[in-house]
Amino acid sequence: MKTLVLAMVLALSAFAHAQKIPKRPLGVPADAKHFNGKWYKVVLEKKTWHAARDKCKEMGGQLCVVPNAATWEFVKTLTEGAKLWIGATDEVTEGKWMWSDGTPVTFTDWAPGEPNNFGASEHYLAVNGKQWNDLPKQYAINNSVVVGFICEWK
Ligand code: 2F8
Numbered sequence: 578m579k580t581l582v583l584a585m586v587l588a589l590s591a592f593a594h595a596q597k598i599p600k601r602p603l604g605v606p607a608d609a610k611h612f613n614g615k616w617y618k619v620v621l622e623k624k625t626w627h628a629a630r631d632k633c634k635e636m637g638g639q640l641c642v643v644p645n646a647a648t649w650e651f652v653k654t655l656t657e658g659a660k661l662w663i664g665a666t667d668e669v670t671e672g673k674w675m676w677s678d679g680t681p682v683t684f685t686d687w688a689p690g691e692p693n694n695f696g697a698s699e700h701y702l703a704v705n706g707k708q709w710n711d712l713p714k715q716y717a718i719n720n721s722v723v724v725g726f727i728c729e730w731k
């Protein structure tokens with residue numbers, strides 16, 4: 578019996594090791610979800626894109642960056658269909674989309690016809706469970722559709 582228990586413990590330990598589940602760093606919220614070396618959390622607070630960016634920084638992270646398709650597939654699962662800000666903007670140069678960590682936006686999943694800079698004031702990236710749209714920065718305040726944002730931690 579003892580041998581069986583020991584074998585099970587060793588097997589479980591080997592399984593956990595194989596999964597490479599890292600320890601959540603101090604300061605990252607306990608309910609943040611892990612993907613590929615980073616931690617992500619949906620914050621359900623209606624803020625402008627800039628206030629959302631600042632809030633993520635205050636919490637020791639940054640607005641979510643989506644550098645590739647694999648990350649987007651994961652981030653999609655966090656949205657549960659809600660419209661949320663993530664960290665890209667073309668506010669400096671219209672049409673030149675940059676992540677708020679200073680890297681250029683290369684991978685994209687814009688909805689058909691987007692980004693369209695509707696009304697010449699849409700410079701901020703909002704996502705839902707499907708695709709991307711550019712929206713005005715005040716959209717979460719003037720209209721309750723953008724209900725929050727996604728922060729990430731390294
Ligand atoms: O038709 C797409 C278009 O829909 C809205 O504008 C009418 C969105 N703007 C807001 O909701 C503020 C656009 O971003 C979107 O491109």
Ligand code: CA
Nearest residue numbers: 693694699711
């Ligand atoms: Ca748009």
